[in-house]
Amino acid sequence: MSAQFLEGRTALVTGSTSGIGLAIAKALGSAGANVAVHGLATPEETQAAVDTVKDAGAADVEFFEGDLRKPDAIDSLIDAVKGWGAIDILVNNAGVQRTVSLKDADAAIWDLIIAVNLSAAFHTMRRTMPAMGERGFGRVINISSVHGLVASPEKSPYVASKFGVIGLSKVAALEYADAGDASSGGVTVNCICPGWVETPLVEPQIQDHAREVGGDRDAGIEAMVAKKQPSKRLTTPDEIGDVALWLCNRAAHNITGTSIPVDGAWTAQ
Ligand code: NAD
Numbered sequence: 001m002s003a004q005f006l007e008g009r010t011a012l013v014t015g016s017t018s019g020i021g022l023a024i025a026k027a028l029g030s031a032g033a034n035v036a037v038h039g040l041a042t043p044e045e046t047q048a049a050v051d052t053v054k055d056a057g058a059a060d061v062e063f064f065e066g067d068l069r070k071p072d073a074i075d076s077l078i079d080a081v082k083g084w085g086a087i088d089i090l091v092n093n094a095g096v097q098r099t100v101s102l103k104d105a106d107a108a109i110w111d112l113i114i115a116v117n118l119s120a121a122f123h124t125m126r127r128t129m130p131a132m133g134e135r136g137f138g139r140v141i142n143i144s145s146v147h148g149l150v151a152s153p154e155k156s157p158y159v160a161s162k163f164g165v166i167g168l169s170k171v172a173a174l175e176y177a178d179a180g181d182a183s184s185g186g187v188t189v190n191c192i193c194p195g196w197v198e199t200p201l202v203e204p205q206i207q208d209h210a211r212e213v214g215g216d217r218d219a220g221i222e223a224m225v226a227k228k229q230p231s232k233r234l235t236t237p238d239e240i241g242d243v244a245l246w247l248c249n250r251a252a253h254n255i256t257g258t259s260i261p262v263d264g265a266w267t268a269q
Pocket of ligand 1: 018093176
């Protein structure tokens with residue numbers, strides 16, 4: 001796998017203005033891809049993300065907008081990115097999370113989480129995968145979670161969405177399993193299932209744990225990680241970026257329909 005092995009490829013990474021998505025966009029950019037950056041962010045955050053991905057070595061970088069709660073906006077997003085370049089790599093990363101009991105969760109929370117974390121992946125995949133199949137190369141990487149493999153209390157919409165993404169990915173992997181061949185790289189669909197990764201998404205939970213133990217932010221991280229993740233270490237966004245990049249390699253043509261935990265043995269328990 002040469003350093004610039006994604007030269008000439010175009011990638012769309014949803015939710016890449018922040019956290020894990022930005023790290024994946026950087027990793028794909030570092031291998032020479034054209035990267036479509038996307039997310040809900042201020043113009044300053046958007047520009048900073050585009051600059052970061054450019055600095056990582058991307059051949060070309062452009063920001064595309066689209067609120068993933070709205071199927072029409074997803075259609076427009078895909079049309080706009082396709083106008084810029086044929087989408088070879090699709091990373092469904094954008095996600096939202098709320099900690100709330102089933103008793104207290106309302107329809108609005110359910111609809112939001114299912115729309116962004118699950119339905120958006122269905123819409124982007126159905127719009128991009130046929131062309132990947134025709135070209136004999138494609139990579140779909142869906143960022144699920146340990147919560148796509150095991151449950152935790154107070155996360156019913158989130159866990160349902162993440163289990164759903166794994167099911168959706170397995171069906172797509174089956175439908176495209178024989179597209180292309182080993183030399184073209186095939187069309188693969190996999191999920192990455194992170195445990196705790198230090199990003200803005202988990203900040204409220206870090207603060208909750210800090211309050212619970214009566215300590216500072218570091219004490220909050222320690223308490224939060226100790227509960228679930230036996231390694232007692234957080235994962236960095238860049239480490240998830242490296243896993244995603246590796247899946248884009250041609251030699252990964254037969255790795256499809258899988259869910260890869262990056263969770264310090266959380267789901268081994
Ligand atoms: P983050 O909050 O840093 O980033 C989320 C991204 O999604 C942002 O770019 C945001 O703009 C985008 N987004 C949110 N709602 C959107 C909408 N309606 N339309 C368009 N874009 C929208 O979060 P993160 O921690 O980097 O999470 C990325 C993914 O990783 C999510 O799917 C999350 O569930 C998953 N994940 C995170 C962790 C963790 O510990 N951080 C663990 C497991 C899974």
